[in-house]
Amino acid sequence: MRPFDRRFIPKFIQNFVETPSVYLIMKDISPFTLHQLAQIWIKYQQVSQEISNLAILEKINSNNFNNLLIVGDTHGDLNSTLRIVKPFFEGKVDSILFLGDYVDRGEQSYLNFFFLICLSILWPERIILLRGNHEDLELNLMFGFYKELQNYFPINKEFQAVLALVNAIYNLMSLVAITPKNSVCMHAGIPKDILPLKLFEQMPKPHIEYLKILDKKLKKDLYDAFIQVRWNDPIKTSLEIKSERSYHGHFYYTLEEVKQFLELNNQKRIIKSHEDIRGGYQEVFSDVLYHVFSNEPYFDQISKAYTIHEGKNGDITLRDLDFNIELKIK
Numbered sequence: 001m002r003p004f005d006r007r008f009i010p011k012f013i014q015n016f017v018e019t020p021s022v023y024l025i026m027k028d029i030s031p032f033t034l035h036q037l038a039q040i041w042i043k044y045q046q047v048s049q050e051i052s053n054l055a056i057l058e059k060i061n062s063n064n065f066n067n068l069l070i071v072g073d074t075h076g077d078l079n080s081t082l083r084i085v086k087p088f089f090e091g092k093v094d095s096i097l098f099l100g101d102y103v104d105r106g107e108q109s110y111l112n113f114f115f116l117i118c119l120s121i122l123w124p125e126r127i128i129l130l131r132g133n134h135e136d137l138e139l140n141l142m143f144g145f146y147k148e149l150q151n152y153f154p155i156n157k158e159f160q161a162v163l164a165l166v167n168a169i170y171n172l173m174s175l176v177a178i179t180p181k182n183s184v185c186m187h188a189g190i191p192k193d194i195l196p197l198k199l200f201e202q203m204p205k206p207h208i209e210y211l212k213i214l215d216k217k218l219k220k221d222l223y224d225a226f227i228q229v230r231w232n233d234p235i236k237t238s239l240e241i242k243s244e245r246s247y248h249g250h251f252y253y254t255l256e257e258v259k260q261f262l263e264l265n266n267q268k269r270i271i272k273s274h275e276d277i278r279g280g281y282q283e284v285f286s287d288v289l290y291h292v293f294s295n296e297p298y299f300d301q302i303s304k305a306y307t308i309h310e311g312k313n314g315d316i317t318l319r320d321l322d323f324n325i326e327l328k329i330k
Ligand SMILES: [Mn+2]
Pocket: 073, 101, 132, 133, 134, 187, 273, 274, 275
C-alpha cells in the first residue's frame, strides 16, 4: 500500500497527534479543505477495502488488539473523542475500536467524523471504525449533520460533493468486529434471525452493492442483517414486544437469542452501543450483553460516559473518558 502523505491531514490533527491536549487543540481547529477531503477519501478507500464487514481484529494484526479500547456513540462531540483517544497517544492502549454514531445530535459532527477518519487512515491496524445507524444520510437530514455540512459548505456544488464523499465513506465501514477476547462488537445488536457471523464476511463493500447480488434469498438476509445490526434493541422490560418498528424495520432481541447467537458463533459476549441509556453503561443481560455510550454531554453535564478496555491479561474493565478504571467487568 502506498504511504499516505501526511500533509493532507489538517494541521490541528497533526498538532493533536504530537501533543494530545484537548485544550490546545480547541484553540486551533480549522475546517478541512475540499482538496484535503478528496485525498483523505482516496486513502480511506484503500484502507477500508482491506477489512471485511466482519473485522476479525486478530487477523488485522495479531499483536495490536490485545490492549484494546472499545468506544460507544460519540455523536458529534469532538471533546469526548479527544479525551478518549488520548491514552492511545500516550501508549496506554495499542488500539481503539469505535462502535459507530460519530455524527448527528452533537454540534461538531463534521470535525468529529473526519478527525476519526484521519486516525483510521494514519493507523489502519490500530484504529477501527464500525458503521452505526447514524452513518446514513437520511438520518443526517433530520438530526443535524446535514445542516452542519451546509454551514461549512454554503456553495451547493461543494456541499453536494462533500455529501457524496461522506456517503461513500459510510458505505465502506465495517459492520461487526470480533476481539481477541471473543467479544462480538456491533453498533446495536443481533439480527432477528440468528445468523452465523460469517455472513458478514460475504457482504460486499461498498454496502450499496447488495442490490446487484443475484441470489434473492441471500440478498434479503444480507440486507436485513445490514440494517438490523445497526438498529435492533434488546428487550429489557415486559412492555416491549418483539415486533417490527418504524424505521426500515428493526426488532427486539431476547437474552435467549443472544445466548443462541453466541453459541452458534463460538463467542463469549456482545458489546454494543446505540441506546441512550442514562449513565453510559449497563450490563444489559448478565455476562453476555454489555452496553456502552461515550458522549459525555449527551444527557446533561452530570451524566457520565464510558469506554470498555480489554487488556493483555484478559481483564475487561469499564473506564471513564479519561481512562480511569470504574469497574472490573471480567
Ligand atoms: Mn445509534
